[in-house]
Amino acid sequence: MSKSHWTVENMPDMTGKITIVTGANSGIGFEAAKEFARNGATTILACRSIDKAQTALEQISSEIPDASAEIIRLDLTSLESVNRFADMFKVKYDRLNILVNNAGIMWTPYGTTEDGFESQFGTNHLGHFALTGLLLDLLLKTPGSRVINVSSLGHRSGKMDFDNLMFENGNGYSRHGAYGRSKLANLLFTYELQRKFEAVNASAIAVAAHPGGSNTNLGRHVESKWYFRLLQRLTERMTQSAAMGALPTIRAAVDPQPKGGDYYGPNGFMESRGYPVKVKSNGASHSESDAQQLWQVSERLTGVRFNFG
Numbered sequence: 220m221s222k223s224h225w226t227v228e229n230m231p232d233m234t235g236k237i238t239i240v241t242g243a244n245s246g247i248g249f250e251a252a253k254e255f256a257r258n259g260a261t262t263i264l265a266c267r268s269i270d271k272a273q274t275a276l277e278q279i280s281s282e283i284p285d286a287s288a289e290i291i292r293l294d295l296t297s298l299e300s301v302n303r304f305a306d307m308f309k310v311k312y313d314r315l316n317i318l319v320n321n322a323g324i325m326w327t328p329y330g331t332t333e334d335g336f337e338s339q340f341g342t343n344h345l346g347h348f349a350l351t352g353l354l355l356d357l358l359l360k361t362p363g364s365r366v367i368n369v370s371s372l373g374h375r376s377g378k379m380d381f382d383n384l385m386f387e388n389g390n391g392y393s394r395h396g397a398y399g400r401s402k403l404a405n406l407l408f409t410y411e412l413q414r415k416f417e418a419v420n421a422s423a424i425a426v427a428a429h430p431g432g433s434n435t436n437l438g439r440h441v442e443s444k445w446y447f448r449l450l451q452r453l454t455e456r457m458t459q460s461a462a463m464g465a466l467p468t469i470r471a472a473v474d475p476q477p478k479g480g481d482y483y484g485p486n487g488f489m490e491s492r493g494y495p496v497k498v499k500s501n502g503a504s505h506s507e508s509d510a511q512q513l514w515q516v517s518e519r520l521t522g523v524r525f526n527f528g
């Protein structure tokens with residue numbers, strides 16, 4: 220392993236840091252949570268399934284016996300659950316150093332969340348938007364805190380359509396299009412959050428990351444047709460490990476180099492694999508008017524108002 224590549228060996232000591240990782244029981248989130256714990260952080264596994272989270276926690280504890288990690292239930296398809304998570308977290312903790320908005324679903328059939336949001340947009344964007352807003356007071360009072368939003372190369376195929384943001388009743392829905400829109404929303408949210416942090420001179424920063432193509436459980440909703448399964452099997456062979464895929468997220472969260480509004484991804488072939496470096500997202504992700512409109516709509520839909528005061 221070349222020393223010039225950024226790896227987990229470059230991670231600083233995280234003793235005393237409080238971190239939350241959504242979707243920490245699997246894939247990228249599991250790897251990130253494990254490395255935070257290994258480096259001394261108190262790590263909250265924010266997961267929808269307590270059983271799966273318990274298994275993940277046992278795996279972390281067996282590898283890192285002195286890990287400081289705990290589970291707080293979070294289901295991003297339910298605003299009630301997001302609110303309950305924030306309340307429970309605040310009962311125990313009065314600061315938050317790192318929030319990793321990682322959990323996600325991909326290419327699911329059309330469906331809606333408990334609150335009636337299109338599932339991919341609701342889970343990947345709106346749930347995390349609400350979570351961040353509810354934890355904003357702690358982020359603002361914790362010096363140098365960071366919000367990391369996990370996006371995807373798939374943001375490039377996303378288009379914002381504010382007249383039919385959530386493919387009402389499945390109108391115009393495609394699995395791929397809805398995923399792309401949700402991942403584009405992750406970036407629009409990151410950049411707007413950073414502008415808002417800067418406007419109040421906050422020391423908090425917002426950074427985005429993507430894992431390239433990584434072998435995780437994300438493909439579980441891919442069509443059951445034989446050619447999709449074949450494609451999936453081929454993709455699995457070409458993709459990197461979840462541990463490698465987690466590096467951009469981990470670097471964005473802990474390395475001194477990332478600045479607010481940066482985006483980290485793998486340095487290899489077409490950003491599909493490799494070691495984490497600063498990368499560029501597409502033009503649409505930098506649209507300030509779309510970012511502002513998305514922010515207003517997200518506040519209205521979730522009922523969560525960000526108070527930077």
Ligand SMILES: NC(=O)c1ccc[n+]([C@@H]2O[C@H](COP(=O)([O-])OP(=O)(O)OC[C@H]3O[C@@H](n4cnc5c(N)ncnc54)[C@H](OP(=O)(O)O)[C@@H]3O)[C@@H](O)[C@H]2O)c1
Binds near residue numbers: 271322436
């Ligand atoms: N793997 C890749 O190649 C790739 C590429 C680009 C971007 N990404 C992004 O990376 C992130 C992590 O995905 P992954 O690849 O690690 O997939 P994964 O192995 O499927 O992990 C996804 C995690 O999100 C959780 N999750 C899903 N819906 C949730 C909900 N409603 N509430 C709370 N947690 C929920 C899952 O919980 P359950 O286990 O209970 O379902 C799981 O812990 C996602 O944002 C994804 O878009 C991945």
